[in-house]
Amino acid sequence: MNKISQRPYPASTAAQLVESGIAPLLARIYAARGIVDTAQLDTDLKQLLPFSLLKNAERMASILADAIADHKRILIVADYDADGATACTVAMRGLAALGAKVEFIVPNRFEYGYGLTPEIVRLAAESKPDILLTVDNGIASVEGVAEANRLGIQVLVTDHHLPGDTLPDALCIVNPNQPGCTFPSKHLAGVGVMFYVLMALRAEMRERGVFAGKTEPNLGNLLDLVALGTVADVVKLDDNNRILVQQGLQRIRAGRSCAGIQALLRIARRPAIQSSSYELGFIVGPRLNAAGRLDDMSLGIRCLLTDDTAEAGEIATRLDALNHERRSIEADMQDSALAVLDNFDPADGYSLTLFNEDWHQGVIGILASRLKDKFHRPVIAFARAQTGELKGSGRSIAGLHLRDALDLISKRQPHLIQKFGGHAMAAGLSIHEEHLNDFRQAFETVAQELLDADALVKVISTDGSLDTHEFSMDIARDLQRQVWGQGFPEPLFEGDFRVQTQRVVGEKHLKLKLSSPAGSFDAIRFFSAEPAPEHIHAVYSLSVNEYNGSESLQLIVRHWAGG
Structure with missing residues (x-):
């Protein structure tokens, strides 16, 4: 289940940033990311x-x-x-x-x-x-x-x-x-x-x-x-x-x-x-x-x-050829994982631990990341190493520090994990195959202890809606010039749209024409050919689309609700 929520921001901080010369939209975005002073935006060495x-x-x-x-x-x-x-x-x-x-x-x-x-x-x-x-x-x-x-x-x-x-x-x-x-x-x-x-x-x-x-x-x-x-x-x-x-x-x-x-x-x-x-x-x-x-x-x-x-x-x-091969392997692994999880109800557990004899050791981290995104659960995917033991790669969600969770399991049941290491959101480990089921149960127990029900709901955070004048190429360019990433997320916006037209392009992307009181906009949803209903509440980012030497504003749709 997904929940769309607007990021809170201190209005007083946003106002101070505006007084310092920051545009109101950017001031709101920066304030929501912990910027309190324009000095924090100075990227001089x-x-x-x-x-x-x-x-x-x-x-x-x-x-x-x-x-x-x-x-x-x-x-x-x-x-x-x-x-x-x-x-x-x-x-x-x-x-x-x-x-x-x-x-x-x-x-x-x-x-x-x-x-x-x-x-x-x-x-x-x-x-x-x-x-x-x-x-x-x-x-x-x-x-x-x-x-x-x-x-x-x-x-x-x-x-x-x-x-x-x-x-x-x-x-x-x-x-x-x-x-x-x-x-x-x-x-x-x-x-x-x-x-x-x-x-x-x-x-x-x-x-x-x-x-x-x-x-x-x-x-x-x-x-x-x-x-x-x-x-x-x-x-x-x-x-x-x-x-x-x-x-x-x-x-x-x-x-x-x-x-x-x-x-x-x-x-x-x-x-x-x-x-x-x-x-x-x-x-x-x-x-x-x-x-x-x-x-x-x-x-x-x-x-x-x-x-x-x-x-x-x-x-x-x-x-590049290796990356194409990696993507093919990953797609096969994801298909096999989803086949196993066809009847999986996320409400049945707080975590996922999976192993497949045919999975590639070098790609299990990406697989764990994809499954984490899909089910919004901490995931550990195992593959067999050349030595015969199982190598695992894990990805987590907010609320469960993955390395600390593995450390807790190791302290409680020292025989389960041979070695482990990593960060809050990603970690690796090795176990013996005979301990797989015991590890799965131990990981689930720790996940239930460390996570509450609210943490299992995926929250899609946005920076609110845009005013008509903010649907602009200049603002899109301003946003693209900034450094966004982990802990300083790219701005996402939300709004109600009517789907005027839609068609699949490149076999896996959905090209749309969306309309709202603010105007009519080209939009695209990458890696999803699922048709959109006539009316949607969309979460999107602004981008500048370049085609045949000309530029135009484009909305990149990340999620929608409606029907």
Whole structure:
């Protein structure tokens, strides 16, 4: 069941924003998202939180500066998603620009699983590194760090995931979520953490006089990658993250992004000049993630590392093909899951736990996300790993912190979960197949304890209705220029319309002509060919549609009620 609800906003705050020069509609939208001062909308790099506030960033910078001066070999251990790939690329490009001898390794998720495991450490040791530098992982790698210490290899951890009860015995850890870190933005992605370490390192090297008589490396050249990883990892776009994303988007729109991002946009036929958070999260990110889901993320990292346009184009073509394959696999998995759930009544339970022998381990996270959206329940989908155990990927809804829920199960029944980790809304875990039913029951029990009935109703939040003059191209363009995403949602509006015409286009999209007292509007509902009734109450966003060189206002319908 869905409920449409208008976001509340403090009218006094909106009024203050209007007095500061913000248009009334935008003032209402911003006030509903916690903006109280126009300074929060300033995306100049000077507004970034200083790296000195990030615990251990300056200490790690000193260690890395010493390593560079001593010509030590640094090996980056990356993660296999878009955040991990961009964090690895930022580390590779940034450290190399600062004079480091640096290489990378990215674990194949199907062979080694997640993080700095003892097996990965032993594999990494074959190349005889002096330092292992983790990006977007490592905070839970207690055994892996212990193995590196045993082998005499120093470990530096950069991560943003929530720590467990025990921290690894690394030489230095930078993570805004580690105990004792007072960094105001707890939502830095892994790539953001690495970018901050590089800023601290450059400052340390400047202090040491390394750049005397030289031009300092411009770390701003890495912001396209920081923006991509931040949006693709669906972290909260707080004030600090919005600066990073906006600055990265400006580089992309100006044609100054790396060859790989340009190639991935070209293969998807998306003009760089019109790039927004949507392109990062739903166009570039999935193509990059496809490498880690189905193949090897080193392919995606190579795409982002190369400065050769032709090579970037060739790799982007391969990534695009992998993404098409991923979508096909996902569609089959979703069909099989929905077949099992044909008779499922959401009222029968607070959670969903599913396993299918034929599901692909690399795609279960997307499947869990799709089922979560459809049924508005926390979902964990399992697939069989090469080792024979079951690998699970979960997605949650507001009200149930998924990692904490798994931690609660683990404390109550320690034998059920082999290992787990993640965030409030997404997590991964491993179990033995014989424990599947017991885990399903334990997860349902915890879900019923942590969620109330109201949390099981999906609320579609809107920013109210639009006045006649607000149905405009200028407002649509203003909205498209802003950075929207997790925690700072794209504005949605609602209103009553009569459906004048409708037809299916591209076999799966519904093209509509809608009318209301405000006028007649072109509209489209993507990925739904379900016919609309004559009168609808629609939830929609404003967009600028470009076709044959001309532009027009278009409503993108996200949901409707009526009949």
